[in-house]
Amino acid sequence: MAAETLEFKAELKQLLHLITHSLYSDREIFLRELISNASDAINKVRFDALANADKLEGNTDWKIKLTPNAEAKTLTISDNGIGMTREEVIANLGTVAQSGTKAFLEAAKQAGKSGEAPGLIGQFGVGFYSAFMVADKVTVVTRGPGSPADGTRWESDGQGAYTLEAAEKPARGTDVILHLKDDAKDFLDQWRLRSLVRKFSDFLEHPVTMDVEKEVGEGEEKKKEVTEETLNSRKAIWLRSKSEVKPEEYDEFYKSLTHDSDGPADIIHYAAEGKTEFKVLCFVPARKPWGFDYEEPVAGLKLYVQRVLIMDRCEQLLPTYLRFVKGVVDSADLPLNVSRELLQQNPLLDVIQKSVVKNVLESLGGMKNIEFDKYLGFYKAFGTVLKEGLTRDWSNREKIADLLLFESANTEAGKFTTLAEYVGKMPEGQKDIAYLIGESAEQLRHSPYLEAFRAKGQDVLLLTDPIDEFAIPQLGEYKGKKLVAADRGEAAGGGDVPDGDKERFKALLGALKEKLPDVADVRLTNRLTESAACLVADANGVSAHMERLMERMGRDSGTAKRVLELNPNHATVEAVRTLHEKDAADVRLDLYARLLYEQAVVAEGSKVSDPVAFAKRVNDLIARDAKAGA
Known part of the structure; x- marks a missing residue:
């Protein structure tokens, strides 16, 4: 039969332009698409053979073969799958509208307006056309089971028409021959093909093979021999x-x-069964990878569908606060979009994510309870990241809280x-959990904010992560x-001050407030049991530590006025009160007021606004005291 030229529907040019220029972030994806199609074809004939064994034709050495031909500038992907009859070729490759092109283009148009991904590759059947990203002509030679010995040849340059003719094809299956563009010759390189197969299709059920020429023998008997390599x-x-996987296999895969270079801290491996079935293999690293803190904070697991890599990092499967977790999810139930790189919004993704999060948090909890030293190493590396979940995962806040570790005053x-x-050791009468945030635990241990808690036998958590x-x-x-x-005004400080003290210090407090415009109040x-003064923020005020963080981030919001609190039982405060009572106009009161405030600024971990002036005031005080005692 002579070759017959047939016209594509008008939408084909739009379709090919869209696939070539819009849907794939990297055109190497074409190989994954064609290998996946070949694998599907093998699975189809195997399934059909359950009802009709004759379809196998004795051809059951299942494999997908790559044949690069540098001389002809072609790359052939062959399979011994279901194949196609002439009518099926026209239906599947020729009359593209029957594969849903109109619906696909409409979906792509709507997706472009909404910013979402276009339609599904499984729904529209256009993955084959990704071949035109690298080929200026594609030839398909195919024969279905039970067809005549002659197969069918389909050929097109993707410009609006295709040709059909009979072709010699003794065995069932399909050969897709790509006539590569000049800028796609790297796909003839055997090393390149091998690396792409390992990247995208390494865990495919069926072998992907290629003929490789190797030298065998030694000396004069050395010769070249072609062998088929999987x-x-x-x-x-x-x-x-x-139970079937050895520890060394897990390590190798991880x-x-x-x-x-090291093995994982923990392994999470399970199969979800029921209405939704999927396999999960995740790893918790033992240490922080190099560059982890400087990478964009993006989470994700490798997503496979029937062993074919669909997404290298599927963000929908893992929340960002668990971005240190690495692994794979394999599900055959997910609908995929046309590029196989993005998934259509689907409730199944939420089901999988909830399952993965639940199992990861349970795994971390088990490690903390059973292998604390190992967990401590993990936590020092990733504890800060884990805390992000407190702000983003409301449903799991308490589970995350159970995983947190803290240094404390005790x-x-x-x-x-x-x-x-902490809660288990709270003394009778303590109602709240007290914490203090600062630069370092060592600095916080000496903070005046801890004094009243220590006096009452109460512990205080010492927090030093910026995210705290x-x-x-x-x-x-x-x-x-x-x-x-503990540095808030409402923190438990030991109860109210006696009315007698309030009355004795009333005049001094009023005077100090006038002399110190930097504070919101003096009380x-x-x-405090040892220190003379401290600064506290009101319940809704910005803490000093938060101000310092915002300043480092370049978001200086100004210094919020805090409350200066004085210890009425401290000798210094009592001495200032006595001086004020004796002579409210004494010039030394200005010096003492400023020093009480500035020592409180230093104690909270902040810097005084004018350190030179602060040093001068201290030196003047030392000189005066030394002179008086001489």
């Missing part, structure tokens, strides 16, 4: 049960996945406690106990 490992260990330096342990200012208030409470900042406190 390019994919076909070792999808996540499809095996956990290292190939992450390029980490723990040894370098030792840690948990919220559960945002995350801990989001947590709000734990096990019914409110979390309260007495019994939160």
Whole structure:
């Protein structure tokens, strides 16, 4: 039969332009699409053979073969799958509108308006046309099961027409021959093909092969020999049960996945069964990868569908606060968009994510309870990241809170406690969980804000991660106990000040407030037992530590006025009161007022606005005291 030229529908040019220029971030994806199609074709004939064994024709050596031909500038992808009859070729490759082109283009048009991904590759059947990203002509030679010995040849340059003719094809299956463009010759390189197969199709059930020429023998007997090499490992260990996988296999897979030289801290491997079925294999790293803190904070797991890599990092499967987790999810139930790079919004993604998050948090909890030293190493690397979940994952806040570790005023330096342990050790009468945020635990241990808590036998959590200012208030409470900042006005400081002290210091407090425009108020406190003064923020005010963080981030919002609290039982404060009572106009009161404020600024970890003037005031005081005692 002579070759017959047929016209494509008018939409084809739009379709090819869209696929070539819009849908794929990297045109190397074409190989994944064609290998995936070949794998589907093999699975189809295997399924059909369950009802009709004759369709196998004795051809059951299942494989997908790549044949690069540098001389002809072609790359052939062959399979012994279901193949196609002439009518099926026209239906599947020729009459594109029957594959849903109009619907596809409309979906793509609407998606462009909404910013979402276009339609589904499974729905519209246009993955084959990704071949035109790298080829200026595509030839397909195919024969279906039970067809005449002659097959069908389909050929097109994608410009509006295609030709059909009979072709010699003794065996069932399909050959897709790509006549590569000049700028796509790198896809003839065997090393390039091998790396792409390992990247996208390494865990495909069926072997992907290629003829490789190697030298065999030695000396004069050395000769070149062509052997068929399997390019994919076909070792999808996540499809095996956990009991069947050796520890060294997990380590090898983890290292190939992450390029980490060490093994993982923990392995999460399970199969979800029921209405939704998927396989999960995730790893918790033991240490922070190089560059982790400087990368864009994006989470995601590798997404496979029937062992074919669809997305290298599917963000919908993992929240960003678990971005240190690496691994794969394999599901056959997910609808994919036309590029196989983005997924259509689907409730199944939420189901999978919830399952993964639940299992990761349970795994971390088990490690904390059973292998604390290992967990401590993990937490020092990723604890800050984990805390992000307090602000983003409302449903799991308490589970995340149970995983947090803290230094505290009552723990040894370098030792840690948990919220559960803190609550369990709270003395009778303590209602709230107290915490203090600052630059370092060592600095916080000497803070005046701890004095009243120590006096009452109460512990205070010492927080030093920048995120603590945002995350801990989001947590709000734990096990019914409110979390309260020790440097806030409402923090438990030991009860109200006696009325007698209030009356004795009333005049001084008024005078100091006039002399110190930097503060919102001056009042007495019994939160201090050793120090003379401290600064506190009101319940809704900005803390000094938050101000310092914002300044580092280039978001200087100005200095909020805080409250200066004085210890009425401190000798210095009493001496100032006595001086004011004796002579309210004494010039030394200005000096003492400023020094009380500035020492409180230093104690909270901030810098005084004029350190030179501060140093001069201290030196003048030393000189005066030394002279008086001489």
